[in-house]
Amino acid sequence: MPFFEQLAGNLVYGAILGSVYGLSTMGLSLIFGVLRIVNVGHGPFIMLGAFTAFWMFTLFGIAPVVSISVALVLGLALGFVIFFAVIRRLINAPELSTLLATFAIGIFLEEIAKFMWGPDHRGYSWDIGDIDIGITLIPYSKILAFISSIIIAYLLYMWFQKTKLGAAIRAVVEDSGGAAACGINVGRIYALSFAIGIGLTVASGVLVTLFVPVGINPYMGHEYTLKAFVIAVLGGLASPWGAFYAGFIFGLIENGSYTLLGLIPGVEPFSLTRFVAFSLLLVILLIKPTGLLGGENK
Amino acid sequence: MLKVEGLESGYGTMQVLWGADLEVKKGTITTVLGPNGAGKSTLLNTIFGLVKPWNGRIILNGEDVTFDPPHDKVEKGLTIVLEGRHLFPSMTVRENLILGAYTDRAMEKLESSLELVYSLFPVLKERAEQMAGTLSGGEQQMLAIARSLMTNPDIVLMDEPSQGLAPKLVMEVFDTITKLKNEGLTILLVEQNVFASLEISDYAYVLNEGRIVLGGTIDEVKDSEEIKKVYLGL
Numbered sequence: 001m002p003f004f005e006q007l008a009g010n011l012v013y014g015a016i017l018g019s020v021y022g023l024s025t026m027g028l029s030l031i032f033g034v035l036r037i038v039n040v041g042h043g044p045f046i047m048l049g050a051f052t053a054f055w056m057f058t059l060f061g062i063a064p065v066v067s068i069s070v071a072l073v074l075g076l077a078l079g080f081v082i083f084f085a086v087i088r089r090l091i092n093a094p095e096l097s098t099l100l101a102t103f104a105i106g107i108f109l110e111e112i113a114k115f116m117w118g119p120d121h122r123g124y125s126w127d128i129g130d131i132d133i134g135i136t137l138i139p140y141s142k143i144l145a146f147i148s149s150i151i152i153a154y155l156l157y158m159w160f161q162k163t164k165l166g167a168a169i170r171a172v173v174e175d176s177g178g179a180a181a182c183g184i185n186v187g188r189i190y191a192l193s194f195a196i197g198i199g200l201t202v203a204s205g206v207l208v209t210l211f212v213p214v215g216i217n218p219y220m221g222h223e224y225t226l227k228a229f230v231i232a233v234l235g236g237l238a239s240p241w242g243a244f245y246a247g248f249i250f251g252l253i254e255n256g257s258y259t260l261l262g263l264i265p266g267v268e269p270f271s272l273t274r275f276v277a278f279s280l281l282l283v284i285l286l287i288k289p290t291g292l293l294g295g296e297n298k
Numbered sequence: 299m300l301k302v303e304g305l306e307s308g309y310g311t312m313q314v315l316w317g318a319d320l321e322v323k324k325g326t327i328t329t330v331l332g333p334n335g336a337g338k339s340t341l342l343n344t345i346f347g348l349v350k351p352w353n354g355r356i357i358l359n360g361e362d363v364t365f366d367p368p369h370d371k372v373e374k375g376l377t378i379v380l381e382g383r384h385l386f387p388s389m390t391v392r393e394n395l396i397l398g399a400y401t402d403r404a405m406e407k408l409e410s411s412l413e414l415v416y417s418l419f420p421v422l423k424e425r426a427e428q429m430a431g432t433l434s435g436g437e438q439q440m441l442a443i444a445r446s447l448m449t450n451p452d453i454v455l456m457d458e459p460s461q462g463l464a465p466k467l468v469m470e471v472f473d474t475i476t477k478l479k480n481e482g483l484t485i486l487l488v489e490q491n492v493f494a495s496l497e498i499s500d501y502a503y504v505l506n507e508g509r510i511v512l513g514g515t516i517d518e519v520k521d522s523e524e525i526k527k528v529y530l531g532l
Contacts, residue, residue: 164400167393167396167397168397168400170386170389171386171389171397174385174386174387174388174389175384175385175386175387177348177380177384178380178383178384178385178386178445179386179397180346180348180368180369181346181368181372181377181378181379181380181384181445181446181449182372182377182397182398182400182401182445182448182449183368183369183372183373183377183400183401183403183404183449184369184397184400185367185369186368186369187367
């Protein structure tokens with residue numbers, strides 16, 4: 001049954017890609033959950049991660065899995081800088097101001113990237129062999145991306161659950177006034193959460209390069225901004241863990257529908273997968289407006 | 299213990315407090331009375347620092363804390379029970395209480411605070427592993443008060459603690475506040491429920507249109523002309 005083999009293969013691939021989607025959306029959800037700010041400049045941070053991976057690999061021969069930590073540190077630093085330069089002034093500001101500001105930050109990063117590295121599409125190939133899982137061949141590099149995503153998400157989850165600072169962030173997400181009454185420095189939690197959110201996003205950009213062989217360019221982020229919004233809504237918007245699971249679901253739907261659409265004659269499946277994914281989003285939101293895994297969003 | 303002088307604040311360009319003065323003595327319950335919109339909640343939120351003071355001074359234990367952010371005030375022994383409880387609904391009762399002991403000041407006393415809280419509110423011990431959001435209204439109010447005690451405070455600001463509760467529970471909340479006073483706590487209370495709060499208080503102030511128009515011991519305030527004017531428009 002070649003069709004089922006193809007479908008199964010695509011679903012496996014979808015799950016792997018989904019883990020990266022999930023990781024790339026966690027930062028967006030974390031920032032929204034804590035600061036109630038929608039970072040519409042989300043994609044360009046993924047682009048920065050992709051360039052980090054590219055330069056680390058081509059200049060120093062450093063494997064992308066190692067670059068993740070470099071990107072995380074860069075992202076954290078950048079997150080703090082942007083928070084204290086811009087975001088700090090926008091807490092409790094009207095939505096239009098925060099949307100404009102984060103949009104502007106995104107464009108600013110893109111143009112800096114274009115200025116420094118040019119508008120060309122770049123890519124690199126990190127070939128460390130494939131594994132045959134019976135139905136399809138999967139490159140080890142993608143399996144490493146899958147494992148890295150899960151490890152990072154799990155470590156972050158444990159940090160949130162087991163540490164005092166993690167508990168303080170959860171408290172601010174649930175009720176910032178209540179957190180202040182407990183003596184939590186809410187301003188510091190805002191800064192930290194924003195930095196972690198950007199750090200995660202930049203780190204996920206490293207993993208994205210393992211799925212776009214020649215797609216690294218200053219404007220590559222847009223696609224991920226769009227997908228991240230869908231995934232974040234699916235996951236209930238304010239929950240990084242919801243976003244991670246929703247990433248899987250999105251990856252499965254996107255890749256599963258690719259196989260199914262290929263059966264219809266005269267249809268170009270690639271452009272339609274997004275149609276299917278977004279239609280499904282609409283249906284899910286009609287049935288459960290708080291998102292698939294969403295709790296009590298006020 | 300707490301002294302407020304000429305406090306002014308507001309939101310955006312709208313001024314709400316126009317120079318409020320009051321003093322809270324150690325070990326007493328002091329009530330701020332006033333009609334809706336008088337600025338009672340704004341007064342407490344400004345003292346705590348959630349609303350920035352525009353002018354005036356706030357002195358806590360002899361130290362000027364006017365522009366201290368809220369978390370510094372908690373470290374110095376001041377906390378607030380906000381109007382509408384502001385719990386962490388998808389955390390357990392226990393987690394809510396532990397978060398109350400977030401500051402260094404509170405961490406030192408974590409065990410004894412927990413013991414005190416559980417002895418005051420046995421129901422919270424029974425429901426320690428239950429999500430705070432699943433508690434009844436009365437239990438949530440108890441948890442909000444309990445969480446404020448976990449900060450190991452000298453003085454607690456309470457904003458409408460009896461709001462939205464059934465009459466029987468309202469009396470329970472007022473009994474609790476009296477018990478807290480007997481434990482040595484100082485309380486600054488804002489209440490809609492005038493008669494019950496006068497019943498338990500030692501001092502009272504009347505706030506009207508952002509200004510303190512009257513202050514004194516309970517007996518002085520109770521029989522004054524001012525309070526009739528403010529509440530009854532006489």
